[in-house]
Amino acid sequence: MQIQSDYKNGVLYMRLSGEVDEHNAVAARSRADQLADRYATCERVIFDLSEVSFMDSTGIGFLIGRYKRFRRYGVPVYLMNTTKAVDKILEMSGVYTLMPKM
Amino acid sequence: MKNYMKLELAAIGENESFARSAVAAFALCLNPSLAELSDIKTAVSEAVTNAVVHAYGKESREHSLWIECRADGDEDGGVLHITVTDGGCGIEDVERALLPFYTTLENDERSGMGFTIMQTFMDGFSLESERGKGTKVTMLRYIGREKIPNEKNQDAVKERTDA
Ligand SMILES: Nc1ncnc2c1ncn2[C@@H]1O[C@H](COP(=O)(O)OP(=O)(O)O)[C@@H](O)[C@H]1O
Ligand SMILES: [Mg+2]
Numbered sequence: 001m002q003i004q005s006d007y008k009n010g011v012l013y014m015r016l017s018g019e020v021d022e023h024n025a026v027a028a029r030s031r032a033d034q035l036a037d038r039y040a041t042c043e044r045v046i047f048d049l050s051e052v053s054f055m056d057s058t059g060i061g062f063l064i065g066r067y068k069r070f071r072r073y074g075v076p077v078y079l080m081n082t083t084k085a086v087d088k089i090l091e092m093s094g095v096y097t098l099m100p101k102m
Numbered sequence: 103m104k105n106y107m108k109l110e111l112a113a114i115g116e117n118e119s120f121a122r123s124a125v126a127a128f129a130l131c132l133n134p135s136l137a138e139l140s141d142i143k144t145a146v147s148e149a150v151t152n153a154v155v156h157a158y159g160k161e162s163r164e165h166s167l168w169i170e171c172r173a174d175g176d177e178d179g180g181v182l183h184i185t186v187t188d189g190g191c192g193i194e195d196v197e198r199a200l201l202p203f204y205t206t207l208e209n210d211e212r213s214g215m216g217f218t219i220m221q222t223f224m225d226g227f228s229l230e231s232e233r234g235k236g237t238k239v240t241m242l243r244y245i246g247r248e249k250i251p252n253e254k255n256q257d258a259v260k261e262r263t264d265a
Contacts, residue, residue, distance in 0.1 A: 019119060021151065022115060022155060023115030023116060023119070024119075057213045057219055058151070058213075061210075061213040065211045085144070
């Protein structure tokens with residue numbers, strides 16, 4: 001699981017790729033939080049999930065954890081390019097009510 | 103055709119990816135659709151991750167988990183049985199553990215949705231656990247023509263015939 005970031009016009013894009021599981025999430029978590037702290041003044045954050053090849057319930061915890069981190073800074077979080085498999089997991093767990101799809 | 107496999111693995115995070123890929127590769131003998139494979143991988147990942155993070159605490163590296171799969175069918179589909187077993191601490195309150203969003207490891211960003219995902223992604227599920235002895239998760243998935251006729255399964259059948 002990798003994270004690539006891109007900052008444009010007040011928007012922080014975080015593109016997740018690879019397999020999101022418990023083992024892989026550890027490094028990605030601290031990387032994402034470093035970015036959160038660095039871009040604490042951005043207007044919003046968008047997670048791009050198009051390159052996620054696998055996700056289990058770790059993805060729910062990961063996204064909600066980042067949502068809470070950004071909420072400290074008053075920054076709203078959005079999700080984009082979710083695959084069918086990712087949709088199935090995030091929808092059933094209510095993640096889209098916290099982080100809308102765009 | 104009847105087919106089976108048995109695996110013993112170290113209960114370590116590095117094996118989560120291997121375990122779900124191994125079961126997916128085994129399931130190929132029933133010619134599943136991509137959506138069916140994705141469901142199976144996710145459910146196996148949940149069960150294996152639980153054995154890694156919950157069963158043995160910090161000594162997980164010293165212990166094993168076991169996966170058994172049986173396939174009954176052919177290239178038109180069939181039934182896949184999967185069990186994931188550990189010899190760990192067991193679950194104190196099984197009914198409670200099954201509730202959506204219930205987790206004993208909230209600080210580690212566990213979501214508590216593992217068992218809910220196993221139950222919704224598979225066609226059969228059961229959980230046996232004894233304190234101090236271990237935990238066994240049994241799952242069943244119909245693939246292809248064997249599917250029980252409901253809406254979700256019709257989609258999978260259609261996807262296979264379109265492919
Ligand atoms: N193999 C296991 N050994 C011991 N306890 C387990 C095991 N699997 C699950 N549990 C318990 O059941 C709870 C719910 O599991 P689950 O739904 O997968 O959520 P999560 O893994 O996110 O906590 C866990 O928090 C844990 O307390
Ligand atoms: Mg779990």
